[in-house]
Amino acid sequence: xxxxxxxxxxxxxxxxxxxxxxxxxxxxxxxxxxxxxxxxxxxxxxxxxxxxxxxxxxxxxxxxxxxxxxxxxxxxxxxxxxxxxxxxxxxxxxxxxxxxxxxxxxxxxxxxxxxxxxxxxxxxxxxxxxxxxxxxxxxxxxxxxxxxxxxxxxxxxxxxxxxxxxxxxxxxxxxxxxxxxxxxxxxxxxxxxxxxxxxxxxxxxxxxxxxxxxxxxxxxxxxxxxxxxxxxxxxxxxxxxxxxxxxxxxxxxxxxxxxxxxxxxxxxxxxxxxxxxxxxxxxxxxxxxxxxxxxxxxxxxxxxxxxxxxxxxxxxxxxxxxxxxxxxxxxxxxxxxxxxxxxxxxxxxxxxxxxxx
Ligand SMILES: Cc1ncc(C[n+]2csc(CCOP(=O)(O)OP(=O)(O)O)c2C)c(N)n1
Ligand SMILES: [Mg+2]
Numbered sequence: 275x276x277x278x279x280x281x282x283x284x285x286x287x288x289x290x291x292x293x294x295x296x297x298x299x300x301x302x303x304x305x306x307x308x309x310x311x312x313x314x315x316x317x318x319x320x321x322x323x324x325x326x327x328x329x330x331x332x333x334x335x336x337x338x339x340x341x342x343x344x345x346x347x348x349x350x351x352x353x354x355x356x357x358x359x360x361x362x363x364x365x366x367x368x369x370x371x372x373x374x375x376x377x378x379x380x381x382x383x384x385x386x387x388x389x390x391x392x393x394x395x396x397x398x399x400x401x402x403x404x405x406x407x408x409x410x411x412x413x414x415x416x417x418x419x420x421x422x423x424x425x426x427x428x429x430x431x432x433x434x435x436x437x438x439x440x441x442x443x444x445x446x447x448x449x450x451x452x453x454x455x456x457x458x459x460x461x462x463x464x465x466x467x468x469x470x471x472x473x474x475x476x477x478x479x480x481x482x483x484x485x486x487x488x489x490x491x492x493x494x495x496x497x498x499x500x501x502x503x504x505x506x507x508x509x510x511x512x513x514x515x516x517x518x519x520x521x522x523x524x525x526x527x528x529x530x531x532x533x534x535x536x537x538x539x540x541x542x543x544x545x546x547x548x549x550x551x552x553x554x555x556x557x558x559x560x561x562x563x564x565x566x567x568x569x570x571x572x573x574x575x576x577x578x579x580x581x582x583x584x585x586x587x588x589x590x591x592x593x594x595x596x597x598x599x600x601x602x603x604x605x606x607x608x609x610x611x612x613x614x615x616x617x618x619x620x621x622x623x624x625x626x627x628x629x630x631x
Contacts, residue, residue, distance in 0.1 A: 283488040287496040290503040293555060295564025303507050307571055313354065313502050314562050314572070315580060317346040320370040321559060322584035323379055326592065327386065331537040335596070337388040340367045341533035344500070347558035348464055348527045350374065351505035355513055356432060361400040361422070363415045363433040365408075367464065371434070375401055379587070380594035387595065390609045408469075409442030411435060412461070416452040416522075419459030423519060430516035432460045432509075438469020440486065441477050449524060453490040456521035460512040461492075463524070464499065466531035467553075471544040487524035499527030500558040530556070603629050 290301045324343055330336035342349065345367070353374035356362065362375055369382045376399045385392025385404060393403045402418075405411040415433025422429050439445055440463060452459045463483050467474050480486060487494025493515075497504040505527055512523035530553035534541045541550075566572035607614065607622040614622070 281488075283485065285482055285485040285488070285494060285496060287482075287484075287498070288504045288508055289498040289501055290507065291498075291501040291561060291565060293561060295561060295566075295568050297503065297565065301507070302503060303510075305503075305506070307569070309354075310562075311566065311571060313347075313350055313506075314559070314566055315583075316350040316354070316370075316374060317502070317559050317562065318580055319584050319587060320346050320350065320373065322581075322588045323369070323373065323591065326588045327383065328533070328537060330383070330592065335387070336383065336537075337386055338537050339386050340369075340536045341531070342367055342370055344532035344553065344557060345464055345466060345529050346370060347502040347562075348462065348499045348505050348529060351502045352432060352462060352509050355506060355509045357429065357513075358398075359400070359427065359429040360513065360517075361402070361418050361429065361431045363402040363411050363418060363431060364404055365411050365435045365439065366404050366406050367436065368404075368434045372401060375399055377401060378594070379591035380598075383591055383595040384598060389598065389601065390605060391598065391601070393609070409435060409439040409444035412439065412442075412445045412448030413451070414448075415459050415461060416448040416455075416457055419452055419457030419516065419522060420455050422458040423456070427458075428517045430458045430460050430513050432462060432513070434462045434464060436469060437463060437465040437467065437474050437477055437483060438472060439463075440483055441469075446486075446490075449487065449490045449492055449522070452522040453492040456519070458516040458519065459522040460509065460516050461522060461524040462509070463526045465526050465528050467529075468531055468535070468541075468545070470535045470539060471541075473545075482526060484524060484526035492522050492524050494524040494526070496526045496528060499529035500556045500561065502558055502562055529558075532557070 290298050324341050327336055327339040331339050349370035353371040362371055372382055373379050377395050381392055395401055411433055412435055415431050418431035465483055482496050484494040484496040495508050497508045508525050515523055604622045604626055607618050
């Protein structure tokens with residue numbers, strides 16, 4: 275019997291905006307200039323939101339914080355391509371998508387300040403809680419996508435995760451199930467090259483993460499995740515496919531975590547400054563600014579007024595966070611169940627007695 279090729283696959287990578295702010299005219303999507311300015315504005319606001327949280331943590335006003343510096347393009351483009359009817363299933367480094375979906379900034383701050391009210395999202399915002407167990411959210415993404423399909427909703431489930439989480443079984447189970455059931459799911463991997471101190475090279479022997487989609491019969495694509503136009507195109511295509519019942523897509527967005535893993539980490543202990551510098555020049559924000567300036571859409575005056583807006587908005591989030599009335603200690607029991615089970619009632623009573631002395 276001859277040996278025959280039973281399967282061959284190609285994985286594509288999409289890049290539109292180069293480091294000098296020039297675009298590939300053939301690949302550039304039709305976008306209203308105001309929308310492109312909005313891309314930029316949101317990235318700047320989200321970076322300011324992030325920087326402030328780091329300062330609050332150093333001042334003892336925040337528990338911990340997972341910075342997104344360098345990853346803003348993926349989050350802003352995805353949030354802006356989503357409709358209200360789509361669901362977001364975040365991991366733990368998606369605060370920009372969450373804010374842009376309608377969760378107030380101070381609520382996200384509250385979560386990382388250790389306050390249970392940080393998981394109480396406004397009614398109608400279709401967003402799952404933050405998932406800290408690495409990878410668990412991938413299967414939720416498949417499940418929500420299946421549910422939307424069964425209900426006949428023209429909506430998508432957008433689930434995020436990091437490069438490290440693709441080594442968890444949950445990732446493979448999630449993408450596999452989504453492929454089998456053709457769920458309305460968009461899987462977005464934020465490949466920021468590191469899982470705390472573990473580099474991508476220790477995570478997988480695959481050339482790309484996008485190619486893993488082939489094994490599950492799902493379309494996969496790699497994009498330059500620091501190129502907001504490329505992310506916009508890939509996510510929009512995937513959302514349209516999912517909403518129309520055309521099945522899931524896996525997007526690997528290549529980026530870099532310019533900051534530490536969290537405020538409890540010191541990345542200089544495991545990676546070189548040269549590596550960080552190599553990625554700093556690919557920073558999505560100055561890159562888009564160069565495009566805007568070259569096209570007469572931006573100048574120093576606009577930048578200054580955006581900086582003022584960002585500062586004011588971020589300060590308002592901090593004020594709202596710190597104006598939240600403190601919670602009584604027994605609040606730690608109150609959010610898990612609609613009706614508190616007897617063993618928790620007992621523990622709560624014991625704590626109350628202890629506190630009241
Ligand atoms: C199941 C599980 N194992 C380990 C951890 C500790 N942990 C938290 S984040 C993280 C690395 C995640 O890396 P990646 O998926 O690349 O996401 P990134 O932090 O880079 O955004 C680890 C190991 C955890 N939260 N859950
Ligand atoms: Mg990572």
